Amino acid sequence: AQSVAQPEDQVNVAEGNPLTVKCTYSVSGNPYLFWYVQYPNRGLQFLLKYITGDNLVKGSYGFEAEFNKSQTSFHLKKPSALVSDSALYFCALSMGSSYKLIFGSGTRLLVRP
Amino acid sequence: DAGVIQSPRHEVTEMGQEVTLRCKPISGHNSLFWYRQTMMRGLELLIYFNNNVPIDDSGMPEDRFSAKMPNASFSTLKIQPSEPRDSAVYFCASREEVAFFGQGTRLTVV
Numbered sequence: 329a330q331s332v333a334q335p336e337d338q339v340n341v342a343e344g345n346p347l348t349v350k351c352t353y354s355v356s357g358n359p360y361l362f363w364y365v366q367y368p369n370r371g372l373q374f375l376l377k378y379i380t381g382d383n384l385v386k387g388s389y390g391f392e393a394e395f396n397k398s399q400t401s402f403h404l405k406k407p408s409a410l411v412s413d414s415a416l417y418f419c420a421l422s423m424g425s426s427y428k429l430i431f432g433s434g435t436r437l438l439v440r441p
Numbered sequence: 442d443a444g445v446i447q448s449p450r451h452e453v454t455e456m457g458q459e460v461t462l463r464c465k466p467i468s469g470h471n472s473l474f475w476y477r478q479t480m481m482r483g484l485e486l487l488i489y490f491n492n493n494v495p496i497d498d499s500g501m502p503e504d505r506f507s508a509k510m511p512n513a514s515f516s517t518l519k520i521q522p523s524e525p526r527d528s529a530v531y532f533c534a535s536r537e538e539v540a541f542f543g544q545g546t547r548l549t550v551v
Contacts, residue, residue, distance in 0.1 A: 362539070371445075371532055371542035372484075379538070418484065425538050426491050429474060431484045 334432035349404040351419030359421040447543035459521040466535030
């Protein structure tokens, strides 16, 4: 069975510090991996994806994520957090473009001034 | 493109009434998803379509829920009869490689 785990319900970080939001997955095969962000009362917005190629992928708003096949992880990172990054972040996987998209439980990121 | 368009944005209805949520996907996208989001259960996949055909409806909670996609430009999610526990935000998303989400419909059943 395919699954995505986000082990932290909330991550707290000070503005200007680096941030990491963790994601691990369980699947047989090579998944497509995604990160989305959700601001209050809004839909989910796409941040970045890993399909194939370089393990480090860069996305919107200065975010990046590193695909680690041996650890089955796809952690989201940013070198310097902004207060405006405070939101709910979701990791997701799919086995291809025509397959269902499965989301993790979400991690609330709180960046304090 | 205007993105994925959902209507209505908010719906308040009485228990027992029929509710229909609507979604217009992005043109050219061949997959469409319906999700439900609640505080308790997070983001749940209800059903998804490929090329207008339902592929996996295992997430549909019960027979009160039904979804259709009569053409590539339109999908509906219907709840009949509605119950207070159906209160949630319902999202539609369409996808070619990356999924794009609508703004959601906030459903309140009283």
